[in-house]
Amino acid sequence: MPNTVVEINNLVKRYKELIALDNFSLKINEGEVFGLLGPNGSGKTTTINCMLSLLAYDKGEIKLFGEKMTPNKREIKSKIGIVSQNVAVFDELTVYENVEYFCGLYIKDKKLRKQYVDEALEFVDIMDFKKFYPKKLSGGLLRRLNIACGIAHKPELIIFDEPTVAVDPQSRNKILEGIEELNKKGATIIYTSHYMEEVEQLCNHILIMDKGKKIAEGTSDELKGMIKNTESVVVNVRHLKDNAIEDIKKLHHVYDVKYMNNILTIKCSGGKHNITHVAEYFEQSNLDYDRIYSELPTLNDVFLEITGKELRDKE
Amino acid sequence: MQVFKAFMKIVKSNKAGIILYFSICVLMTIMVASQYKDDNAAGGFSSLGASIIVNDSDKSELSKAVVKYLKSIHDVTEKKYSDDDVKDLIYSDYYIAYVDIPEGFMDKHMTDEALEIDTVIDTSRAAGNYVSLQLSSYIDGILRFENAGFSLEEAVKNTNEAVDTDSFIDLKETDSNEKTSNSKTYSLFLFLPYAIMSIILWCLLPAVLRFNVKDVKDRTIVSSISTSSRNIALFGGSALVSLIVYIGLVVFVSIFLKGDIFSTKWLLSIINMFIFTMVTGCMLIFIASFPTTSVLKAKDIIVNIIGLGFSFLGGIFVPLEVLGDGVKSVGKFLPTYWYAISLEKIESGAELADLTESFGMEALFGVVCLAAGLAISKLSIYIKDR
Numbered sequence: 269m270p271n272t273v274v275e276i277n278n279l280v281k282r283y284k285e286l287i288a289l290d291n292f293s294l295k296i297n298e299g300e301v302f303g304l305l306g307p308n309g310s311g312k313t314t315t316i317n318c319m320l321s322l323l324a325y326d327k328g329e330i331k332l333f334g335e336k337m338t339p340n341k342r343e344i345k346s347k348i349g350i351v352s353q354n355v356a357v358f359d360e361l362t363v364y365e366n367v368e369y370f371c372g373l374y375i376k377d378k379k380l381r382k383q384y385v386d387e388a389l390e391f392v393d394i395m396d397f398k399k400f401y402p403k404k405l406s407g408g409l410l411r412r413l414n415i416a417c418g419i420a421h422k423p424e425l426i427i428f429d430e431p432t433v434a435v436d437p438q439s440r441n442k443i444l445e446g447i448e449e450l451n452k453k454g455a456t457i458i459y460t461s462h463y464m465e466e467v468e469q470l471c472n473h474i475l476i477m478d479k480g481k482k483i484a485e486g487t488s489d490e491l492k493g494m495i496k497n498t499e500s501v502v503v504n505v506r507h508l509k510d511n512a513i514e515d516i517k518k519l520h521h522v523y524d525v526k527y528m529n530n531i532l533t534i535k536c537s538g539g540k541h542n543i544t545h546v547a548e549y550f551e552q553s554n555l556d557y558d559r560i561y562s563e564l565p566t567l568n569d570v571f572l573e574i575t576g577k578e579l580r581d582k583e
Numbered sequence: 584m585q586v587f588k589a590f591m592k593i594v595k596s597n598k599a600g601i602i603l604y605f606s607i608c609v610l611m612t613i614m615v616a617s618q619y620k621d622d623n624a625a626g627g628f629s630s631l632g633a634s635i636i637v638n639d640s641d642k643s644e645l646s647k648a649v650v651k652y653l654k655s656i657h658d659v660t661e662k663k664y665s666d667d668d669v670k671d672l673i674y675s676d677y678y679i680a681y682v683d684i685p686e687g688f689m690d691k692h693m694t695d696e697a698l699e700i701d702t703v704i705d706t707s708r709a710a711g712n713y714v715s716l717q718l719s720s721y722i723d724g725i726l727r728f729e730n731a732g733f734s735l736e737e738a739v740k741n742t743n744e745a746v747d748t749d750s751f752i753d754l755k756e757t758d759s760n761e762k763t764s765n766s767k768t769y770s771l772f773l774f775l776p777y778a779i780m781s782i783i784l785w786c787l788l789p790a791v792l793r794f795n796v797k798d799v800k801d802r803t804i805v806s807s808i809s810t811s812s813r814n815i816a817l818f819g820g821s822a823l824v825s826l827i828v829y830i831g832l833v834v835f836v837s838i839f840l841k842g843d844i845f846s847t848k849w850l851l852s853i854i855n856m857f858i859f860t861m862v863t864g865c866m867l868i869f870i871a872s873f874p875t876t877s878v879l880k881a882k883d884i885i886v887n888i889i890g891l892g893f894s895f896l897g898g899i900f901v902p903l904e905v906l907g908d909g910v911k912s913v914g915k916f917l918p919t920y921w922y923a924i925s926l927e928k929i930e931s932g933a934e935l936a937d938l939t940e941s942f943g944m945e946a947l948f949g950v951v952c953l954a955a956g957l958a959i960s961k962l963s964i965y966i967k968d969r
Contacts, residue, residue: 320805339810346807356798360596360789361589372585373806417802 270297272334273425273456274319279328281314281480288314289325290480296458296473301451303471304460305567311480312460313353316429320350332425346374349423349455353430355414357402364389364398367416374421388420392446408439415443419450426450427458432466444470464567476571483574488567495573496523496537497565501546503532505557512555519545586794586803586816593790594824600785608778608832612771616839619767633710635680636672638663643689645725648739649700652721652746653682657714669703673711680704680714698722721746768843769930771836772852776859776899776919781890782828783863784870787821788886791871792879821864829860851929851938855922858942862918862949869956872963898923921945 274296281289289311296302304312317323319330321339330337332344357366367385375381389395392412394405402410411431419426428447432440447470451457461467467474468488475485484491508527516532517525521539525532536542543562550557635657639646653659664672669681681703692698700718704711724745728738794800794817804810833853837844870878870885878885894900896910897919906914914920925941 317801320801322801322805339804342807342809345805348805350802350805352798352802354798356796356802358589358593358793358799360593360793365589365592369585369589370802370806372588373803373808 270299273298275331277329279318279325281318281325288480292480292482294475296456298456300473301457301459301471303467303474304458305464305467305474306477307462310478312477313429316427316460347424349418349421349426351415351418351428351431353433355410357413357417359402363394363400363413366413367420370417371420384420384422388416392416407434408436411435411439411443415446423455425456429460432463468567478575484570491567491570492565495565495570497535497569497573498538499536499542500563501534501536501543502561502563503546503557504530504559505532505555506530508532512553516549519549586813587820590790590817590820593793594786597786597789601782604778604781604785611774612836612839615770633679634658635682635714636660636662636664636678637682639684640686641684641688644735645689645692646684649684649721673703673705679708679711765930768840768848768852769926771839772856773926774899775832775856776922777890777894778832779828779860780863780893781886783825784867784886784889787824787867788870789882791817791821791867792875795871795875821867825860825864829857848929851935852926855925858945859918859922862945865949865952869952872956872959893917893919918945918948
């Protein structure tokens with residue numbers, strides 16, 4: 269049985285009247301890539317801050333590596349690496365000096381530290397920029413520097429708090445690949461994000477939270493299995509009449525139909541050939557359509573179905 | 584150690600500002616020191632020479648002694664002019680006095696008659712009056728020695744010796760470049776608070792603030808070093824830099840003071856400056872306790888407002904006696920005011936015991952800043968947790 273790296277039991281955190289964490293519990297095992305998914309303000313960062321003893325909490329218990337976490341547990345802290353949402357580096361220090369500084373907070377031996385710093389720079393692929401000052405780096409490179417600062421001391425538990433916000437696709441892929449590699453090397457990862465695609469791609473265990481509460485937990489497939497929707501058939505069609513929509517609603521396995529902006533979304537529960545049935549209906553009714561395709565449920569659908577709202581703010 | 588090293592690197596990255604403010608300090612020191620260029624080693628007053636015309640029609644032993652005496656002080660032109668020419672020369676500012684020693688001057692002396700020297704001066708100018716005063720004093724001195732039983736030769740010699748010390752007052756025009764009546768120590772130490780505040784705040788404030796940026800601070804706190812180690816490193820770094828700035832300025836100013844160093848004035852002045860350096864350190868803690876991002880953005884404005892504002896209101900740039908009552912009443916709440924007061928007391932010969940009040944008031948400002956800074960920091964932690 270794998271060791272438990274993080275264990276949070278019935279955590280309560282209040283900001284005056286607002287309950288940021290409401291009897292929140294989670295368990296993360298060694299070697300997992302644990303996704304903490306939720307909309308902005310759901311309590312993801314508060315959970316992380318409580319875990320790291322950066323925030324005091326009102327009730328509950330937090331155990332890291334089997335020990336109760338307190339601000340003075342330096343031994344536990346030395347096993348943790350944090351990659352914050354905002355780039356946390358010094359503008360006045362070069363790329364190398366920044367990584368060396370943060371690594372030096374953990375590694376006292378100069379030789380070993382140099383080796384670790386070089387490895388971290390190689391890992392995030394910014395060795396060529398080691399003499400640059402952060403102001404001279406692009407957004408993507410800055411994010412990679414931020415990661416290098418968090419992982420240089422080779423922590424056993426790495427917390428990534430929305431590391432890909434405002435990052436170009438190329439850098440985003442590089443970051444995600446890097447996280448996978450760190451996990452392969454043995455690090456346990458906590459990944460918080462409101463980008464469901466990333467969490468789905470990366471995490472082998474996902475916890476969805478909202479308003480400080482856990483609303484679902486499991487693997488991506490387990491979460492999708494919790495909801496009614498198994499397939500959505502989308503048809504691009506113009507001038508669809510109401511009676512046609514009513515007819516489609518009566519098709520087998522269809523439980524919800526929406527028609528907006530010439531896009532017809534048919535939600536199905538169960539069934540293997542739903543797209544064929546819909547296409548046949550259009551053929552038989554002599555209705556023209558531009559395009560028809562099928563979509564499998566996403567974590568957003570899971571969130572939408574459980575909470576009745578979108579996981580991600582419309583951008 | 585890691586925090587300390589990074590702190591010092593960040594301080595070093597602000598070297599442009601340090602050089603700028605130190606250059607201002609150098610310039611001001613040189614300007615102030617140059618005013619004292621002609622001072623003698625004892626630091627007392629010296630006579631200033633003036634251009635005068637002397638006509639010695641007597642050519643006697645006594646008249647020659649008078650001319651010699653005048654030559655030892657003034658730039659003397661020996662010539663006889665007509666009354667009209669004399670008036671022209673004096674009123675056109677070429678000369679400040681015309682001294683005419685009449686024929687029979689010595690004879691009058693021998694017969695104990697009253698001695699008379701005709702002196703034409705511009706009465707509107709103090710220097711002309713002073714030449715008359717010098718003459719009568721000199722002759723009076725000779726007469727006194729003779730009355731005491733000395734021969735004329737001995738009386739002249741003794742009078743020359745008596746006047747061969749630096750004069751008690753400056754001979755100068757009221758409208759010419761006036762010399763300050765304060766000592767060089769006072770003048771050089773007076774403007775140092777501006778340099779201290781500017782250099783310390785300029786180079787330390789951004790460095791301390793960088794470590795207080797939320798994410799950087801969090802990342803440091805969650806590492807294996809303790810919060811107190813971090814704070815000690817930042818405090819140690821700030822204290823070291825402040826000490827270097829303090830010692831640097833003391834040494835630099837002392838170079839210009841030459842013989843005046845190690846005097847009581849100098850020692851008390853450097854104590855005064857040390858207290859002010861510590862007060863500036865407390866001001867730094869106070870400013871750094873405010874939300875980091877806002878302070879970082881307004882860093883330049885803050886440094887200038889504090890540096891210039893405190894200096895003007897506290898009597899650093901403008902002497903306290905020139906400041907209006909309203910400004911002074913505001914200034915009393917500033918450490919610069921009490922620094923200037925301390926320096927004035929030191930200048931007037933105060934001992935350490937006499938400075939307790941002004942030193943205390945100066946330090947009190949620092950204590951208030953320190954207490955307020957710590958309270959704000961505690962409050963922000965409390966707010967964060969609530």
